[in-house]
Amino acid sequence: MPATDQQVTGPVMGPAEALSELFTPAGKHHPYPLYDALWELGPVIPLGPSGTLVLGYDEICTALRDPRFLVTDAAVHRSTGMIDHSSWQCFTKIMxxxxxxxxxxMRRFSGWAYSPRQVAERRDLAVKAAERWTDRLAALDDGGxxxxxxxxxxxxxxxxxxxLLGIPEADRMGLRTAVTATTTAFEPVFDPRELAPADAGMDVLVDYLGGLVRERRRRPGDDLVSAMVRDRDADGAVTEEELVAGLVMFxxxxxxxxxxxxxxxxxxALEHPAEGRGMTTDDDLLAAFVTETLRIDxxxxxxxxAADTDIDFYGHRVAAGSRALLxxxxANRDRRRFTDPATFDLARKDNRxxxxxxxxxxxxxxxxxxxQVEVAVPVLLRRFPRLALAAPPAYRDQLVTRGFARMDVTLGS
Ligand code: HEM
Known part of the structure; x- marks a missing residue:
């Protein structure tokens, strides 16, 4: 079991307590014990008139394939007033x-940009980026x-x-900060003021990418923005706002x-050093490692x-207009689907x-x-075989889009 999973937030926790705990800062940092506690209520948990929590693998597959479960679109965000915020104004214009x-x-308009050929052509870019930033790490290393x-x-x-988008180097890290800020809009919002950082981040991205669109329309290049501007102007398949929102999304x-x-x-990889070393030399192990990481964390x-209509869902009534949190x-740790689900196991069969x-x-x-992950991580581990955690990594205060705020390591180079 990964080390961070073991940090249970309280001594003994019942399911009701686990649910209210989940969106607290402590719950967001260590949700897995809370999911375990919630599982005691079953794979589908009614939360009252406003919603339903779904934990089960098959149940989530069913919901994601059922057209009566809609994504929360402009109509939903209009009804809650969220659309008045620049974050949701833009998000509701993306697919x-x-x-x-x-x-x-929208999916037809930009689907080509995600094709296997496009991805294969980007591999060299990813290798160069990974090598460049490992070189810089080595240059920064003073042993601390x-x-x-x-x-x-x-x-x-x-x-x-x-x-890919032709964004000058000097502008990139400013946008990076705005990106993380926008993702806080996906967290449950209890007070609209909580959207302020996401709105500010979105203003930066919309302003910047809108400017880039106008610039590439005047002076096209061989980048993705120029290609999308050309396509849009040729057939008007998406509006100008949708074009900019699609690039913000990208x-x-x-x-x-x-x-x-x-x-x-x-x-x-640091917690499972043998497998971590293995993935740097064996492509099958690398693919299995990335899939198992996606599953366990x-x-x-x-x-x-959002339910479009009343839905009878595994014996529970999901009311029209209510939300389902999937x-x-x-689900990736559903015992009915994955044997010994809290164990990191590269030998899993049918790991989906x-x-x-x-x-x-x-x-x-x-x-x-x-x-990108399959390129970047082996480049890093090969270059710094004695890489080690210097402290437990710290999570951002987010659950929907969850990741480390910082991860202090020593390179051992
Ligand atoms: C490890 C990285 C990623 C994860 C875990 C991830 C996860 C997801 C998930 C769960 C969805 C489904 C959303 C839903 O059903 O409501 C989604 C949709 C989407 N993702 Fe990713 N994503 C990742 C990386 C990316 C990247 C790199 C791109 C593009 C640059 C991307 C573009 C999209 C788009 C455009 C959609 C919307 C598809 C649609 O609505 O038809 N994602 N992603």
Whole structure:
């Protein structure tokens, strides 16, 4: 069991207590014992009129494939007033938060940018980025601790995404900070003022990427922004706002979860050194390592759906308009689906975690994300075979988009 899983938040915790604990700072940092406690209530847990918590693997697969469970789109966010916030104004213009037919229209428009050929062509960029940032780590090393999140895990995906979109080097880390801020909008919001950091981050991204779109329209290059501007202007398949929002999405999704995933993979490699060494020389082991990391510690713990109509769901009534919280990270540890689920085990057969979702909204960037992690982590581990944690990694105060705020390591070089 990974070390961080063992830090239970209280002595003995019942399911009701676990639920209220889950979205507290302590719960977000160490949710796995809380998921275990919640499992005692079963795979589907009614939360009263407002919602349903779903933990089971099969149950989440069913919900993600059922068109009556909608993503929380503009109509939903209008009804809660969230759409008045710049974060949700932009998020509701992307495919992840759009339902049919807008969803299909947007997915068709930008699908090519995620194709296997595009991903294969980006591999060299990822190798160069990983080598560049390991070189810099070596140059910074004075024997003391270095924050691997700041110096490597965020840098590699930001560099790859920056190169693809033609974002100048000097602008990249400013955007990186804005990216993390926007992801706080996905957490449950109890007071609209909590959206202030996400709104501020979104303003930065929309302003910057909107400017980039206008600039590339005037002076096209061979980057992804120029290609998307050309496509949009040719057939008007998406609006200008949707184009900018799609690019904002590309930067947020392209950077945050891969960066969190690199952190999680490195941590597990340090906790399982034999397997960690193995993945640097064996591609099958590397693929198994990344899949098992996605299962046991995914970067996105919860997806939300809104019931379009009353739904009879595994014997429970999900009321029209209520929310279903689908806890992917709990489903990845469903005992009915995975033997000994809290054990990190590279020999698992048919290991199919739900970490990239399923159904019509299945992650378009899954192959792109995996490729970056599969390149970056072995480059790091080969270069610094004595890499070690200098302190337990610290999590951001987030559960939906979960990852390390910092990860102090010594390089041992
Ligand atoms: C380890 C990294 C990643 C994880 C764990 C992840 C996870 C997810 C999940 C769970 C969904 C489904 C959302 C839902 O059903 O509501 C999703 C959708 C999506 N992801 Fe990712 N993602 C990752 C990386 C990326 C990257 C690198 C990109 C692109 C640059 C990307 C682009 C997208 C897009 C466009 C969607 C929306 C698809 C749709 O609505 O049809 N993701 N992702």
């Amino acid at each position: 992840m938060f759009s339902n049919s037919p807008d969803h299909e229209r 601790p270095l924050d691997l999140v700041e110096a490597f895990a965020t840098r590699v995906p930001m560099t790859v995404t920056g190169e 930067v947020i999704a392209g950077v945050q979860s891969p960066s969190d995933m690199i952190g999680n993979t490195v941590r597990l 995914p970067p996105n713990h919860v997806l939300t759906r 806890v992917l990270a709990a 975690p739900l970490s990239f979702g399923l159904g019509p909204h299945y992650c378009l960037g899954a192959a792109f994300a995996r490729m």
